[in-house]
Amino acid sequence: MAKYFLRMFWIGYLISPLASNSQTAEKKNTLNFGVSFLNFKDGYDFLTTQYIGLKLKETGYYLEYERKISRSYSLTAGLGQFYYFNYPALRGDTDVLSQSSKYDLLARNMRYYNLGVKRTFRPIINQKYRLDLGLIFAITYQRMDNAFFLNAFPSGFDAQLAGASGNRFGISPGINGSITILNHLNLGVNFMFTQFFTDITDQYPGDWVDYTAPKSYFLITPTIGVKF
Helix, strand or coil, rough: HHHHHHHHHHHHHHHHHHHHHHHHHCEEEEEEECCCEEEECCCCCECCCCCCCCCCCHHHEEEEEEEEECCCCEEEEEEEEEECHHHCCCCCHHHHHHHHCCEEEEEEEEEEEEEEEEEEEEECCCCCCCEEEEEEEEEEEEEEEEEEEEEEEECCCEEEEEEEEEEEEEEEEEEEEEEEECEEEEEEEEEEEEEECCCEEEECCCEEECCCCCEEEEEEEEEEECCC
16 A cells, blocks of 8 residues: 555656646737727827727727747737727817817728737746736738818808828837736737838818828737637
């Protein structure tokens, strides 16, 4: 009997590190979900999606997939949607219309796609929690639609509008901080700056319209996700 217990003790001693490693082993895949706060550097400060209904095109979100290719490097792919709609604040309100200026933003609908690489640093590691800091560099493709105020109609009931829509590519460097809980739950935040290569201008060029959509903006995106 003593030999039996001694044998079981040594087996447990040998496999306990393996069991511990299985609990803290690094997962290769991460799927995150979040909502972005955006500053387009056009005088409106940080904007968030304004939810009008449950339609997908009116819902702001950010989806991100990360795949580790080594201990320190990952490939990332992201899809973001942003919807801002301020038209109801102007329509039918004579006071608001009279205070509006040419090119005041009424609506902005934007979808963007990111493909990038991430370099991760780990200042703290233990069995239950891991804090990661990362540098991100991504290529961004964007579709943006803008509607802006030109002038109020004499009746004060409505306003004359113009628009600027288009597609473009840009670069998005940034940083990421995240904490992994129990090796599966991932809480994080992205800070990204995006600079585009081309302008998006109004669809009605002329002396009476001169509008260019912001060419750069800054995003803060808190996320929650799962590692697997």
